[in-house]
Amino acid sequence: MYTTDEHDNRYDIEMQVADHHNLAQRVRYYQAMNVLDAYDKGANYHDANNSYVIFICCFDPFQRGAQFYSVNKHLNEFPDYRVLDGATDIYLNATSPRHEVPPRLQTLLDLVAHRGSGQTDEFGVKLKKKIAAVKHNKEWRADFMRLSLYEMDREYELREAKRRGMEKGIRQAVKENHLKLINGLIGLGYSKQEVIDFLTTYMHTAVTEAE
Structure with missing residues (x-):
């Protein structure tokens, strides 16, 4: 899914079921596509909006046990210093039993992973109704x-x-x-x-x- 928000920030959201061990390279490709779309002809570099590539994975992409991973550039010599180029990579591990994300996102990950927790809230009920409607379309x-x-x-x-x-x-x-x-x-x-x-x-x- 590709979308923008009210500030024209760009979001590319992908699903990945199997681990082909090339996720980081794929994310770099999607970031490049977002960036090309962000720079209008003749626009100043400072006018480019933020770009987010979000992968919802049915596996742990980095094998570190976390549910949420985010990647930004930093200086190798000074790891605490972030380079604010507007690009953020986000990896979500739907299989993780941890609860490291906001409630509605947790509900979505629970549905992806076929878990029962968190699916009785209003957002979860709406999601399940949408899924049922799509399956019957x-x-x-x-x-x-x-x-x-x-x-x-x-x-x-x-x-x-x-x-x-x-x-x-x-x-x-x-x-x-x-x-x-x-x-x-x-x-x-x-x-x-x-x-x-x-x-x-x-x-x-x-x-x-x-x-």
Whole structure:
């Protein structure tokens, strides 16, 4: 989920179920995307708003036992001195039994982790009603299934191609999944130019190939 607040601070909120041991690198990528969006053409650097990348994880991302981790820059020679560049990385460990976050966020993490605690408050009741409504929305379920199948197909094909050491197979799997993705974007109403922009920006596809 990508959103902004009333001060135009930017928030990118992601879910991560499995630990692929590349979370910090992924967060750096999302921060870069937030920053590019924050700087309007010709704007002063001081006018850039804060950027937050928040990962809700179904595992402990740093294996330190905490429920809440936040990352900001600091000087290596003076660890207590923070460099205020406006970027903050936040990692939430939904599996932790600790209660280190505000009550409503705790309720959300409890729901993610399928825990019973904290879900009887008003916020928890609203969340569960929303989840139930979404699960019974046929259009959403169809989109979700298509995306889930795409992800599973992509992971399977790439894993098999890598296992066999077939570079050609990897390229073919990527091409086929790009076609699946394009069909999915068209089905969701994306225009041709929007699809091309998506492929070049987020999939790092060359413009000629995207076209």
